Amino acid sequence: MPDIDEQAAAWLTHFETALATHDDILLRRLFTPGATWRDLLAFTWNFRQFHDRDAIAAYLWATVQDIEPANFAIDKDFQVDPVSAVTSAPTGTYEINFTFDTAAGFADGLVNVLSDDESPAGLRATVLFTRLTGLRDRKPKWPQFGRYNHQELVNERRSQAHRKRYTDREPEVLIVGAGHNGVFVAAALGRLGIDALVIDKHEQPGDSWRKRYESLVLHQPHGMMQFLHLPFPVSFPDYISKDRLADWYEVYVKALDLNLWNSTSFLDGSYDPETERWTARIQLADGSERVMHPKFLVLATGGSGTPRVPALPGLGDFAGAVTHSEGFRSGADYTGKKVMVVGAGTSAHDIALDVAVHGGTPTMFQRGPICIVDLPTANINYGAFNTRDVPTDVLDKRWLATQVRPTMMENFKFVTALGNDLDRKLHEGLESAGFQIDWSPYGWFAKYFEVAGGYYINVGASEAVIRGDIKIRQHDEIDRFLPNGVQLTNGEILEFDAVVLATGYENQRVILERFFGKAVADSIGEVAGFDAGGEPERQQYKPIPAQPRLAIAGSGICAGRWYAPLVALEIQAELEHRVPAAFTAPGHPSRTPL
Missing domain, CATH: 3.50.50.60 (FAD/NAD(P)-binding domain)
Structure with missing residues (x-):
């Protein structure tokens, strides 16, 4: 059985040879047709990603002569085993962590590979990630080793204070x-x-x-x-x-x-x-x-x-306190009060729950469907970040390698389907209480990356909605504000003592x-x-x-x-x-x- 460490070293050698000799046939034999590549500065002086083998090859041949990549080697200083099996990928997938040089500096990378007899290394890449880590002739200033200057150390605080004044x-x-x-x-x-x-x-x-x-x-x-x-x-x-x-x-x-x-x-x-x-x-x-x-x-x-304050008809006529979520401090300020919370995102849920806990009566006016995910379910997305077993730098590198949009959306879709099944009872209870759920197939994590909102990770407010401690109404029910509350389009009047606008920022x-x-x-x-x-x-x-x-x-x-x-x-x-x-x-x- 082939030794995976030897195969990993061979893959890097063949990759370097292909780039140095502009050998397109060799390069393509090292990648699967659907391979992805994400580069952070090393090859692009930009953040770029490429979604198949043809795109990878086209970019490399257009720029490799300017980048001059060389000296590819397994990263012996990696914090964990630099060559290891990937348990979250198809069986037989291995991760290779490596370093290399460019004309400008130094870089590192990660490649996920599968066994393939058509490759001269016996491996083909499914995921490639590269990242610039430093420039030539420019060593980091710290960590500092081996220099003792007593007076400098005694005076460091005074020196720092002077430096920070920029006089x-x-x-x-x-x-x-x-x-x-x-x-x-x-x-x-x-x-x-x-x-x-x-x-x-x-x-x-x-x-x-x-x-x-x-x-x-x-x-x-x-x-x-x-x-x-x-x-x-x-x-x-x-x-x-x-x-x-x-x-x-x-x-x-x-x-x-x-x-x-x-x-x-x-x-x-x-x-x-x-x-x-x-x-x-x-x-x-x-x-x-x-x-x-x-x-x-x-x-x-x-x-x-800049707080986003929507145009709400007649809000100026309302006699109670009106504050944006930016100015909200504690539900204790609303004990015994009826509070209208405009919005249904994370801040709106947190505020409504805080008001309810402190003896107020909150009503959330929902401006649109929201993705709801229970906290344990949301944590599925974070994988090993939920533990303290793997160094953060290692997890970060793996995470960055998969921040390729087609891969991300595929993962979001899978985890969302799984999460909806796990959270079925929670969702049913919310809908029974009148809450509108966003059933986007890509779920809350896609919302985070796309608009940084439109979701709530449940830490208790959803149960309060289901119990009726937080009431739910829809924003399009509002006709206009009155001095003592709000009149709905059906003529009903809801009395409120205060309004909190959980409507986000510009x-x-x-x-x-x-x-x-x-x-x-x-x-x-x-x-x-x-x-x-x-x-x-x-x-x-x-x-x-x-x-x-x-x-x-x-x-x-x-x-x-x-x-x-x-x-x-x-x-x-x-x-x-x-x-x-x-x-x-x-x-x-x-x-x-x-």
Whole structure:
């Protein structure tokens, strides 16, 4: 029986030979016809994916001479066995983790293979993933080993305080927003020795979580939420409250020596292609303004930050309190009150449940069907992230390799069918209570990637709906608001003491236009969701062709952890002019399809 380690090494050797000799026949013998490839910067200086063998070959032959990949080898330093069986794939599938070099730097990868006698290595690839990990002649600044300078260590806090004031220089990179994306990118830049300043409108690190409603708890398990470069302590619970998470931001900023100015707002900015610098106007904590000229700007605000307030007929006539979910703090403020919650997404469910727990009477007005999944069922999507048995870096790499849209949608469809069967009784109870369920075949996880909403992971509110503790009405029943409540289209009047608008936030375009003007916002276009090439996180974390030296980082904690190191490498490559000019030209095959 062939030795799988020898076969893995042979596959890499043949792959390198095919690329070096431009041998199309050999290349095709190494891949199945339906193989997929996802590349993060290594071959494309972009985030791209290719959905069959023909597309893989076409791209490689168009660009391989510029990339110069070489020295493919099994990754002996991988945290687990670099060659191992894949239990979640068809029987006989093996995973090979490898490293390689390019003209610009160093990279790693993963390939899933199946036995195939037609291949010279006895293996054919079904999944290929490649990723840039560093640039040539640029070693990371940490970890630091073997240097002891007593006076430097004694004075480090004073030195850091001086450095963070920026009295004698401009930051190379200005990061707007100190949520997870902002601090992750700052940490990744710091590791590369790139001077970055983070500014944030809140008073303390973590306030973007700390100031949210008191009952907020993350619905994803511990493993999905790990922070870049600083994992949670083993004492952390599987599910993390917003206050514990907020406190961890403070620890993170201090431990990684990030340059952060709190109580500081970004006002506007413009880019000068001649000087290759931004003019950024910011407002400081004392109300004064300062103009900075960074070489690169990262927008990490996590969204527009602008509450979406729908036009509700007669809302101005309502005599009770009206608040957006952004301003909601605790159901204790609504004890004994009848509360109308407009919306039925995650925040609406959390708020309605909190009101009910504190003795209020909530009614959710549903604006459209919503995907509902019970927490244990949702966890099926996360696989080994539910445990603490496999290193996060290993799981992240495997996850990134399968972020190929056709594969994702196929997986979503399978897990959704399984989940609907597991949650059948829950769904039946909800429908009996008048709740409209979104029966999309791709389920809640597709909603997360497509629109970052439209679902609820049940942690108790669904049972409250079924019991009648949370009442359900439909938004299209509303005729108009009255001083004491709302009149429905059938003439019925429902009395309310307060209204909470759980209606979400405006999209990224709003903040792009506010900060940079309509022309720039129009040129960038839509942000988030899938791009035309199948990549998730459209226009985020990757180069933006319409606006040089701007990056948008606005997705969840796990995406921030995955992509922040790549954003830092993009910035380093751009500042040092390492990206070949052809790869930034319109129409180049590396560019994201329109």
